[in-house]
Structures are given as C-alpha cells and as structure tokens.
Amino acid sequence: MTKLDSAPIRIGRIDYTNVWPVFHHFDPTRLRAETELVYGMPADLNRKLRAGEIDVAAISSFAYGLNSEDYWLLPDLSVSALGQVQSLLLFLKSPLEQARDGRIALTTTSATTVNLLKIVMRKFYGGSPVYETAEPCLDSMLEKADAALLIGDHAIKASWRDHGYRVLDLGDIWRLWTGRWMTFAVWAVRKDAVRRNPEAIAEIYRELVASKRRSAADPEPLVGEAVRRVGGTPEYWRGYFRGLCHDFGPDQRAGLSLYFQYARELGLLDKAVTLADWPDSVHA
Numbered sequence: 001m002t003k004l005d006s007a008p009i010r011i012g013r014i015d016y017t018n019v020w021p022v023f024h025h026f027d028p029t030r031l032r033a034e035t036e037l038v039y040g041m042p043a044d045l046n047r048k049l050r051a052g053e054i055d056v057a058a059i060s061s062f063a064y065g066l067n068s069e070d071y072w073l074l075p076d077l078s079v080s081a082l083g084q085v086q087s088l089l090l091f092l093k094s095p096l097e098q099a100r101d102g103r104i105a106l107t108t109t110s111a112t113t114v115n116l117l118k119i120v121m122r123k124f125y126g127g128s129p130v131y132e133t134a135e136p137c138l139d140s141m142l143e144k145a146d147a148a149l150l151i152g153d154h155a156i157k158a159s160w161r162d163h164g165y166r167v168l169d170l171g172d173i174w175r176l177w178t179g180r181w182m183t184f185a186v187w188a189v190r191k192d193a194v195r196r197n198p199e200a201i202a203e204i205y206r207e208l209v210a211s212k213r214r215s216a217a218d219p220e221p222l223v224g225e226a227v228r229r230v231g232g233t234p235e236y237w238r239g240y241f242r243g244l245c246h247d248f249g250p251d252q253r254a255g256l257s258l259y260f261q262y263a264r265e266l267g268l269l270d271k272a273v274t275l276a277d278w279p280d281s282v283h284a
C-alpha cells in the first residue's frame with residue numbers, strides 16, 4: 001500500500017441544516033475506511049474539492065457544473081426542492097422594480113443560488129443589477145444594497161427576525177417561471193480519489209444513502225436536534241425538512257439541466273454540463 005492509499009478519506013459536510021438528513025445517521029467511526037469530516041460553508045467546500053484538499057463532499061451544484069470533468073456524482077443524493085425552500089432568500093429593502101437595476105449583496109457562502117439569482121434577474125425580470133459579495137449579515141449587507149441574498153441557516157435565522165423587508169424565495173421563483181425542480185447541492189467525488197480507493201468510497205456512499213433513508217422514514221430526531229441547535233419550533237423544522245428532497249431522480253436532473261443551460265446562455269458557465277454518475281456505485 002502506498003502512503004496515499006492509507007491517507008484518510010476527507011469528506012466535506014456543509015455546515016447547514018439542509019444536508020442533515022444525509023449526514024445525521026452517517027457515523028464515520030463505524031466505517032472500515034479511515035475518514036475525516038471537514039465542515040464548511042458550501043463555497044469553502046467547493047474550493048477544497050476543486051483543490052483536492054477533500055475527496056468527496058456535498059457541494060454547490062453550480063460548482064459541479066464548473067468542474068464536472070474531474071468529478072463523479074454520487075447517484076441519487078442531492079439537496080433539491082420543487083418550489084419554496086425557506087432558506088434561499090432575497091431580502092428586499094427597495095421595491096423589486098428598483099432592486100432589479102440597483103445593487104444586490106450576495107452571500108459569500110453560495111455558488112448555486114447566486115447564479116440562480118443572476119438567471120432570475122436577467123432572464124425572468126429583465127434586470128441587470130450590480131452585484132457585490134458580502135459576509136452573510138443582513139444588516140451590513142443592506143446598509144448600501146437594495147437587496148441581499150442569504151442561503152442556508154443564515155437565511156433561516158434572518159427570516160425569523162422582525163426585519164420588515166419583503167422576501168423572495170428563490171425556489172418559489174424558479175418553479176413559478178419554469179415549472180421545474182431545482183437542485184442546489186449534489187454529492188461529488190473526485191475521480192482521482194475513486195481511482196485510489198474505490199472500496200472506501202463505496203462504503204461511504206452506502207452509509208450516506210442509508211442515512212438519507214432513515215431520515216426520510218423518521219425526521220423527528222433531526223427536528224429535535226434542529227430546535228436544540230438552531231432554534232425555532234418543531235413545526236417549523238418539520239415543514240422545512242418536508243420541503244426538501246435529497247434524492248436525485250429524473251425530475252431533479254431535468255431541473256438542474258435547465259439551470260445549467262440557462263447559466264451557459266448567460267455566460268455564467270462556459271460549457272455544457274453532463275450529469276455523470278459514478279459508474280461503479282452500482283456495486284456499492
């Protein structure tokens with residue numbers, strides 16, 4: 001065995017509640033493979049997977065589109081929704097008519113949703129705002145901008161505040177204009193990591209799918225933990241998890257393909273994207 005073969009597999013875990021169903025029952029200590037969990041915001045994990053600092057991760061689906069030739073998708077895992085998500089939110093300080101050609105602050109943590117917002121503004125609303133990237137803090141973002149985009153738990157916590165802003169849910173808008181599902185995150189593995197250690201990746205994959213199934217069968221443990229760790233009510237979290245889908249079937253793939261097509265039309269991506277599943281996962 002070479003040294004590389006025995007290095008732990010580094011698994012990226014998005015530090016937002018939306019991925020909990022896939023990770024909640026995933027216990028790395030039970031695996032035969034040696035692993036290390038790396039927590040981060042989606043944008044950090046996108047960069048780390050690209051740089052080979054981690055091997056397999058939940059990442060922004062847009063980041064898969066940028067680097068698809070180096071990655072395989074772990075089949076049937078995603079963070080998707082048909083319509084409202086509750087954690088991909090544009091907070092409007094100014095009327096939409098003004099924000100459309102005004103100034104919009106984008107959270108540093110996202111890749112999929114910032115580009116979804118660009119598609120929405122250009123293609124659906126016919127606007128061309130100036131974008132600036134900012135740390136995910138609603139108050140400082142809106143000091144100078146007409147609107148602010150937050151995702152994940154930052155969006156959820158901001159939505160609970162008595163802020164007085166009009167709020168648009170990007171999942172809702174995508175469904176309204178396209179009728180499609182949207183996929184915000186996928187699980188991707190580096191092709192070189194699979195070549196080095198196919199059995200370990202297969203084991204990790206099996207355990208992630210098992211966790212997803214257990215969570216879908218009984219979300220209550222996740223609901224309880226979300227209340228304890230993030231706040232809010234059990235009813236809120238039941239509704240939140242119900243609105244998310246962690247499968248990646250034909251409907252989700254069709255929605256994501258349309259998003260990639262629009263992103264390419266607008267020059268946000270410079271090539272067409274093929275959704276390529278890890279072929280050996282069938283043996284996992």
Ligand SMILES: C=C(O[C@@H]1C=C(C(=O)O)C=C[C@H]1O)C(=O)O
Nearest residue numbers: 042060087110111112113152184
């Ligand atoms: C549903 C969500 O999906 C996500 C959105 C992402 C993005 O915009 O890049 C990346 C991963 C997920 O966290 C969310 O953040 O609330």
